Amino acid sequence: MATHEHYYVPPQSKWPIIATFGMAITVYGLATWFNDLKAARPESHGPYIFFVGGLLLAYMLFGWFGAVIKESRAGLYSAQLDRSFRWGMSWFIFSEVMFFVAFFGALFYVRHVSGPALGGEGTKGIAHMLWPNFQFTWPLLHTPDPKLFPPPKDVISPWGLPLINTILLVSSSVTITIAHHALKKGHRGALKIWLAITVLLGCAFLGFQAEEYIHAYHELGLTLGSGIYGATFFMLTGFHGAHVTIGTIILFVMLMRIMKGHFDNEHQFGFEAASWYWHFVDVVWIGLFIFVYVL
Structure with a gap:
């Protein structure tokens, strides 16, 4: 080229x-x-x-x-343009990190500041007088106004589908790394196999995520209208799920390009950018698993 x-x-x-x-x-x-x-x-x-x-x-x-x-x-494309692509992708991922920082910040603010204040904890003035009988706990299974915000019956156990999805994404991070090493060494066969496995793991994650949402809505009564707990749960997991969907599509495109003979050990930034994005999605999920499901 x-x-x-x-x-x-x-x-x-x-x-x-x-x-x-x-x-x-x-x-x-x-x-x-x-x-x-x-x-x-x-x-x-x-x-x-x-x-x-x-x-x-x-x-x-x-x-x-x-x-x-x-x-x-x-x-x-020149070497300078390649560096521009790398900087552009780096700043793009940074902007995505800031999205999740804001969402996690909202979660922590509710759990440690506004929620306890509305429950009358600490020296927060008369904030608790809005709902004088409200006792704040997390997860919030008893909302201050059950008629307006019907609470969920229960929360999703982290040791079921969320744990399976964690294993799937961590495994996919390993498989795409193996695929990247295969690309650098010119092992096209191994590259195709490991990248295809990564795509399948991403699809499996999305399938289990959809199953979890169905279970949450129809069996647990956990919806976007279930107060701040439901809102933060679906905001964080839904936004992450959208990123997994985009990442899976990108990896599938990379697989199709590799099938056509694209990329070699010198020209491979498209694949590298996709792998950066996928690792970012994996790391965010680990944070979600810990702070949304476990703690």
Whole structure:
């Protein structure tokens, strides 16, 4: 593969604006869907809007990634541009870390500051007078207003599906590392096998996560309307699940590229970026398992 002499500047692209509209429509559809569920509306347009936004995002990802791959295969990228990609991916992952820092911060604030204050603990003035009989505990199985926020019957045990999912993601972190070493050594057969196993582990995680959500909603009564515990639970696990979904799709794309003979021991940043993202998702899940399920 030839290397371009100069720093390649791509032409104007339609993909950023399509990504903007896709994300906006997806978020709007999801918010509408959740609000209609809370209001117990039998018919909601939220799922359809969400589906349209998802299709638009899928179209954007397919087109934008395809353009980048074509430019790379054409030898338009220099060593300087490769460094730019690495910095860009690093800052992207950092921004994602900050998302989860904010969400974990909200969880810790509720558990150690606002919740105890509403229960009358410490020297927090008269905050507890809003619900004078409210006793704060975590997980919150007794909400201050059960009619407005029906509490769940129980919490999800960490030693069932959450533990299985932890094993799956930690194992997938190992398998993608093995695949990366196989790529560096030029072992294409081992690379395909271990990367395919990683994709399957990601799909298995998502399947078990869906099963856990069904169990939470229909058997435990744990929903987004179950007070702050349900809100933080689904906010953290749902946002992480979205990242696992994206990561699994990216790894599948990497697998398809490898099947076509892409990547070698010198030109492999696309695979490296995917592995960075996957390791990030794995580390976040360990934090979720500890602070959401166990503690």
